[in-house]
Amino acid sequence: MLNETKYTYNELTPAIVEELKQIVGEQYVIYNDEERLEQFSHDETPGEYVKMPAAAIRPRTAEEISAIMKLANRENIPVTPRGAGSGLSGGAVPLYGGLVLSVDRMNSILEVDQENMMIVVEPGVVANDINEHIAQFGLFYAGYPMSLETCFIGGNVAENAGGGKAVKYGVTSRYVLGLENVTPTGEIVELGGKLVKDVTGYNMVQLMVGSEGTLGVFTKIILKLIPLPKIQADLLCLFKTSDEAISAVPKIMTEGGIIPTSIEFMDKHSVQAACEYLNETLPYEDCGAMLLISVDGNDRDQIENEYITIGKFCQEAGALEVYVADNPSTSERIWKVRRNIAEAFSLIEKRQFNDDIVVPPSAIPAAIASLEEIAAKYEVQIPCFGHAGDGNIHARTLCRKDWDDAKWAEMQPIILNDIYKTIRELGGRLSGEHGVGCKRKKYMTQVVSEEYINMLRAVKRAFDPNNILNPGKIFDV
Numbered sequence: 001m002l003n004e005t006k007y008t009y010n011e012l013t014p015a016i017v018e019e020l021k022q023i024v025g026e027q028y029v030i031y032n033d034e035e036r037l038e039q040f041s042h043d044e045t046p047g048e049y050v051k052m053p054a055a056a057i058r059p060r061t062a063e064e065i066s067a068i069m070k071l072a073n074r075e076n077i078p079v080t081p082r083g084a085g086s087g088l089s090g091g092a093v094p095l096y097g098g099l100v101l102s103v104d105r106m107n108s109i110l111e112v113d114q115e116n117m118m119i120v121v122e123p124g125v126v127a128n129d130i131n132e133h134i135a136q137f138g139l140f141y142a143g144y145p146m147s148l149e150t151c152f153i154g155g156n157v158a159e160n161a162g163g164g165k166a167v168k169y170g171v172t173s174r175y176v177l178g179l180e181n182v183t184p185t186g187e188i189v190e191l192g193g194k195l196v197k198d199v200t201g202y203n204m205v206q207l208m209v210g211s212e213g214t215l216g217v218f219t220k221i222i223l224k225l226i227p228l229p230k231i232q233a234d235l236l237c238l239f240k241t242s243d244e245a246i247s248a249v250p251k252i253m254t255e256g257g258i259i260p261t262s263i264e265f266m267d268k269h270s271v272q273a274a275c276e277y278l279n280e281t282l283p284y285e286d287c288g289a290m291l292l293i294s295v296d297g298n299d300r301d302q303i304e305n306e307y308i309t310i311g312k313f314c315q316e317a318g319a320l321e322v323y324v325a326d327n328p329s330t331s332e333r334i335w336k337v338r339r340n341i342a343e344a345f346s347l348i349e350k351r352q353f354n355d356d357i358v359v360p361p362s363a364i365p366a367a368i369a370s371l372e373e374i375a376a377k378y379e380v381q382i383p384c385f386g387h388a389g390d391g392n393i394h395a396r397t398l399c400r401k402d403w404d405d406a407k408w409a410e411m412q413p414i415i416l417n418d419i420y421k422t423i424r425e426l427g428g429r430l431s432g433e434h435g436v437g438c439k440r441k442k443y444m445t446q447v448v449s450e451e452y453i454n455m456l457r458a459v460k461r462a463f464d465p466n467n468i469l470n471p472g473k474i475f476d477v
Contacts, residue, residue: 005476007467009096010076012054020057020099023067028058028105040082040100042093045439046352049090053080056100062180062188062219068101069217070186072468080470081213083123083155088354089437091159091212095472101217103154109133110220117225118177118194123154123218130223140228142169143176145433154218160210162433164262164294164338167389169226171433173209178222181208184215184464194222207459212435213470215463229296232261233307234325236334237314238287242267242372242384245289246365248317249388252293256313258306262294263389264338265364270345270385274337277344282337287320291388292338294331341385342394351399351408353416355440357423358432361391370422371395378415392432395419420446436474444475 012031021029030036031054040056042049059065072079078098085092094100107124114137121130127144130153134141145156145163155161157179162171178192192198192205208216239245242265249263266274271284284290291314295306311322325331345352359367368384371393375382379400386394397415399408420430424447430440444453453475460467460477467477 007471009078016075024059024064031055043085043087045088045090049093051094053094053100054097058102058105060105065182065217066186066188073466078471081217083152086151089435090439091435091437116194119223121221125153127151127153138228139225143172157209158213159435167263168259168261175224176209177224179218180220181216184469212473214473230298231300231303232296233303234331235293235307236323237291237319238321239289242289242368244318245291246368248314252310252313256309260293261296264292265388266290266385269383270341273344274341345396349398352396354396356394356432356434358392359426359428363426374418
């Protein structure tokens with residue numbers, strides 16, 4: 001059962017549906033159509049994270065969302081916000097039915113403010129479209145995640161998404177300066193603005209970033225931009241073992257004095273799966289792991305010196321080969337492998353669970369070693385890949401071929417308990433960027449205190465007294 005805690009809500013009646021149609025227009029309310037509603041019943045989380053909504057609604061303005069939320073509170077109908085549905089924590093699954101509120105029609109880039117180096121967008125803008133649009137101005141949005149071609153910026157903000165460039169540039173929260181937000185009770189509130197510094201009251205913008213759609217629905221987002229780097233080079237470094245690859249990472253930054261743009265780790269299973277999926281021919285046969293390291297900037301000599309220095313550190317750490325990609329086509333070739341690992345594993349084994357555990361960066365070698373021990377203990381595959389420079393590991397546990405569905409259901413929580421116990425002991429947490437959602441909710445107490453969760457509950461009750469907005473996510477109220 002997805003919803004372990006029973007909240008009581010009212011059914012969506014035809015009369016309420018008629019009111020919703022009056023708000024957004026009949027063509028933007030989906031009701032009594034199971035085939036069309038199916039896409040709103042899940043996100044990209046593997047497993048049984050599926051629940052059909054009673055209806056889906058596609059508003060266009062903040063005023064329409066305000067009216068929807070006021071109606072939902074009046075009628076006690078749960079509302080689940082949804083972006084592109086590319087999440088990996090069950091965050092957009094409507095656990096209690098009711099309404100799914102999709103922001104896909106709110107997809108306009110409203111303003112590019114070149115003087116202040118900021119952009120104002122609606123939540124349904126695809127993350128990659130932002131950088132494609134602003135490249136003409138010599139500007140760059142650095143907070144985007146790996147799924148840049150599919151995810152919406154509203155979902156990125158709701159999850160505080162990270163990505164391949166977080167080592168140097170940081171995650172989404174560093175770039176969100178202002179929000180227009182519809183509260184769970186239907187008020188339209190402006191938070192922050194075009195301000196680099198602002199301590200006028202509590203930092204409400206940063207509270208909303210990463211709130212997973214439980215505290216409000218974003219309708220406008222102000223993002224900070226930076227100058228577009230003119231030069232990028234990528235190194236693909238092949239190592240005999242995962243331990244050698246991971247152990248090279250801290251030396252690059254501490255001894256080398258270089259902060260790369262990206263340091264991506266891929267074990268052999270991950271590289272092989274992606275290469276076979278893409279019909280790619282990277283030389284993975286004789287290596288146990290790879291590091292994909294990027295540097296960028298505006299001085300070609302400096303970039304060249306940096307990647308030469310990084311290459312030397314990797315060779316001293318045991319790298320078998322170091323390949324340099326200093327042109328866009330070659331760089332895209334190797335980055336495409338990294339971006340398609342998750343998709344490749346989704347085809348290999350439908351019965352799997354994914355985690356994006358996060359530990360202090362220096363604990364990455366110990367975390368990888370512990371995951372390998374857990375995999376051996378249960379005789380399962382736990383391929384690992386992710387953002388080695390910031391301590392964020394994506395681990396996919398694949399079901400054994402000799403386990404039936406009942407055995408798999410029995411073993412999942414046992415394996416997860418071992419994983420999260422290890423991560424807690426290393427000073428880590430459940431999620432670095434995908435969020436808690438409903439997938440990881442029951443494991444929250446393994447890594448944070450009850451006092452901390454009570455603080456979160458107090459915030460949720462203050463914002464959402466009727467527990468209308470995205471109920472059942474992160475923690476139980």
